[in-house]
Amino acid sequence: MFKEMFQFRKDDLIMWGGTGAFSLVILAALSLIGSNGFLIFKDLVGLAVVILLPGYVIVKLYLDNFQVSENMTKDPDVNKAIDKIIMSLGCGIMSVIPLNFIWNYLLTMGGGEGAKGNIWGNVDEEMIYTGSAGFRALFTVVLVLAIAIGTKIVLLRKKQSAS
DSSP states (O other): OHHHHOOOOHHHHHHHHHHHHHHHHHHHHHHHHSSOHHHHHHHHHHHIIIIIHHHHHHHHHHOTTOOOOSSSSSOHHHHHHHHHHHHHHHHHHHHHHHHHHHHHHHHHTSSOEETTEETTOOGGGTOGGGTOOTHHHHHHHHHHHHHHHHHHHHHHHHHHHHO
């Protein structure tokens, strides 16, 4: 069943290779003008894990053959890779950032204020969208991935039982 859901092709490799190359260029450029390259690396990895990875899984499961652009390059695999990176960023932002606002509401307004103050912390202080949130960001990513994969498994089982 998982082989049906995730079939990696040339366009997937081009997308991840291009993302890695672009990240290295950004890391090198910002390390030259900045004082701490490790923080830049941490933010790039956090951005890839918190935004790009959940969006990529959603795109791979549901929108793998969807076309956004036309004739950007002469190579159709490069066109599909560009489409996937655009859709992955969009899907990642649409799925993770709203959960950030839900966490913020639940953790600051929804309880947890005891004698010692807010025992759960504040999401605003952790910048979930850059990957600096630690466990809460990882839980958000796991939640988005579990919902996306679980929904796809249920849809595939319904499709198999109907046929």
